[in-house]
Amino acid sequence: MTIQPLAITDVPSGAAVGAAWHDENVTTSAPAMIGRDADLARLSERLDEVRAGAPFTVIVGGEAGIGKTRLIREFQRGLPNDVLLLTGQCVDLGSVAAPYAPVKTALRTLVSEVGAERVLTAVGPGRAALVALLPELAQIEPGEIGAPGKGIESSQLHEGIAVLLETFSRDRPIVFVIEDLHWVDAASLALLRFLMRALGSSRVLTVLSFRTEDVTRGHPLRAFLAEADRDRWVERRELGRLTRPQVRKFVRSMIVDDAPSERVLDNVFRRSDGVPFFVEELVGIDGCRDEGFVPDTLRELLLARYERLPDSAQELLRLISTGGVRVAHALLSEVYTGSADELDSAARQCVQYGVISIDGDDYAFRHALVREAILSDLLPGERARFHARYAEAYEAAAEAGTRRLAAEISFHWLGAHDAARAFPATMQAMREARAAAAYATAAQLGERALGLWDVVPDAAAAAGMGKLELMGRTASHLRNAGEGERSLALIRAALAECPRDDANYPRLLRDKALYLGNVGKGGSIEVLEEALEALDRLGDAVPGELRPTVLSALAGRLMIDGRLDDAAEVADRALAAAIELGSPRYASIATNLAAISRSDRGEVEAGLAMLERARELAQGDGAAMLRYWVNASDLHYLIGRYPEAVRLAEDGLARARAQGVERSSGVILASNAVDPLFALGEWQRADALIERALALDPPVPFTAYLQRARIWAALWRGDVTGATDMLRRAKPAMASVMEVEMQTRLAVGRVAGEVALANDDLGAAWREANVLLHEQYLPLPGYALPFVWVAARVIAAVRARPGAVPPTVADQVDAAEPAFRELLERLSNWPTHALWAALFDAELATVDQGSGADVPGADPSAWRRAVEAAAAPEAPGFLAPYALLRRGEAELAAADRAAARATLQQAFDLAEAGGVGAVRERIERVASTAAIALEGAARPHGAEAAGIAGAATSDADALAAAELTARERQVLELLAEGLSNRQIGERLFISGKTASVHVSAILRKLGAATRTEAAYRAGALR
Known part of the structure; x- marks a missing residue:
């Protein structure tokens, strides 16, 4: 009788192993993978595509025991030598996993493979963020890197890791594997979401796995998977159960001699339901020759091998199960109470019996299901003792090394029911998570600490802060993790507990105002005003820097709300407070806000001078300079200085990338470059910025700015259907931003009105334009003036086709012209007023064509004035061909065909050269209808030449x-x-x-x- 060799066969003499577990002709697992050839081939195909420069992600899902890990291991074993393999496994630490645990493992492999110095050089501006994640790297160049974790944002870390993978994948394709996503921590999940979008120029194949039945309703992985399903660079592969023939082949591959009977094969298939792991376990029971040995329940099956081990080996397995799916030998040696020989003997038996395997220096359960079954077998007292041993071992390791282990320490002290020791570990874990920019994990740990607060003696001393401060910090972590509503709820709870004479009260009010704005709710201004009253009441009891921050926040909210006089006054107060404090940063921010507030009320030259002063104050301060670039680039765009707007935005974007904040400030600057690039006719450059910025998965407000620009560009380039669809999908997400930002209301409203006009939906177009007349405060001129022009187009369209809307709506539209003219006049001190006023007049100017009614927009002289205005440097490029088109139409209406032909040809040439597809297509239709041939225009033929939609069908x-x-x-x-x-x-x-x-x-x-x-x-x- 021949046998397949076992992993370990040399059991030490004298070891009590009990009854023989394995029949001699049975292996611990199948030597060959069965039924997964297509899945393995698909992974190999994706790797070939990645080699060619197309990054891809494959997500492998399936129930427990279905063979996900086996598939990935087989794929890894077959990787060519030139492929760099980086692997990580998520850790089961209950509801709060250690932040970035699987990512750290993968990155440490990269460091060991290429060297720490090369890694630090490659990551560039993301050095500090990477050191915050891997503190041991601080030993390489501590003088240059600085304090780990100080001022680190999650976007910096995400971009740093993306840069690493992109850089090293140029030399060697990278396979980046993260297993067991059902245990993933929130920080790692956010990073994976970012990498799936940001690795656009790399050779990285990302392979992820998860257990489907563990991803229940509310699990954070559900949203991640839903997003992945919409990504064309992601493939989901769900592993199914084996068929009856596959199970038969599987069983025969494990039993070398004595081929099993048909009855045994049928029994294995029936009892395993085609799950490969269960097949292995069933075959492992005496070769599955005797049906009487088949367990009745799944738990019995999972524990069958375990229960046949001697007591010493069973105890070791219970100890290992408390530590996780895998435990390092060094750690196990610390928590094991027996001698080293006893540990080796017990471990050898566990390995030989196929319960655990050796993976490098770790002991790993052959399957997580086995670990979970053994873990549930622990007695309460035994479980607490084992957790305490792990906690003490981790504490010793943390003191001796550079790795951060507070999350593990907290988890195990909680498992040991020792709240007094779990609490400080939880606080330290929160700090470590924050240092690594793992905000979601930091928030979870903060909430855990708050839950322990009342059961811990002298919690404030142990925490190093009061409960209100902890609530405030936890709320801040929640906000940075994107949990806006939860952060707001926690800050409200803190305010409810905080006495009004407490120094924390105005700070909590300031935070509440910020969080209200984040979730798109009103009330921020009133809350900030209350915070100022509290500051006046408390006087010197609060830190000095709080007053300028509250005043600056209030000035910003007033400005966004359109209360420009109030905003300028409060910004001046913020500047005075910053000067008194001696803070150039706060002085720069206050001057910046004052500049924009004054500019928006028409004092543009004064505002530009103040912005220059804000830039001088911000020198050397990265955060203040970024705010300068954001507002300066936006203002130059709005006043028609497009090249300068692009220069400022791109300078700021380069600095944002260097500082590792491309996902936040960088996205705003990218969106600020997009509009002036469109105005200059540089559509492709703008497209690239939009695609890159959206790939960074920015916060909702920034996404709204980018989507609005993308919709507008699609519309004016001739893709009405695409623009309509994008607006329909994006507008619900934009709504919250529109609620609290006038500039977004005006910008999105204008685009929505233009889309409605393009679809000939005059009722919807009027609803959008009518909002402009109902703003509580004078609309911001840079955004309002183009919107007023759109309103004129709506009025003209309704007057030309009164039957297109109900009579009551037509009356409202007709009566609104004086109100829009009044608004236009109130905005006359803005530099681009003359341009938009000329267009407004031309859209509504009328001539009598002898039919008894005046036709709006048909006055050639008005359009000649509009054409002159559209030729000015401050006019965006798309307006020149549009104005010429409308002038040509007016000349046709006046029966001046010669002039119309010349005008339309000029309009066509400009539209074609400038990429303004919507205008070019309309010019072609007008020319075709009027039987005017244009040079370069498409020639209609067949039925189209006859002017009908299609040929007759009979x-x-x-x-x-x-x-x-x-x-x-x-x-x-x-x-x-x-x-x-x-x-x-x-x-x-x-x-x-x-x-x-x-x-x-x-x-x-x-x-x-x-x-x-x-x-x-x-x-x-x-």
């Missing part, structure tokens, strides 16, 4: 169509839309009387008695 239809002239077909189409003779004339640039002649000819040729019958015939022809 002989009779074709015959009928042939009887109509090209012009009559055009008139018939408009007749079918329900237009009057006058409206048909306006559309085709002919008189109403001529349209009437065409209608009479159509009725005669079609044999139609009425216009309705002719319209029906038009439908048949179509």
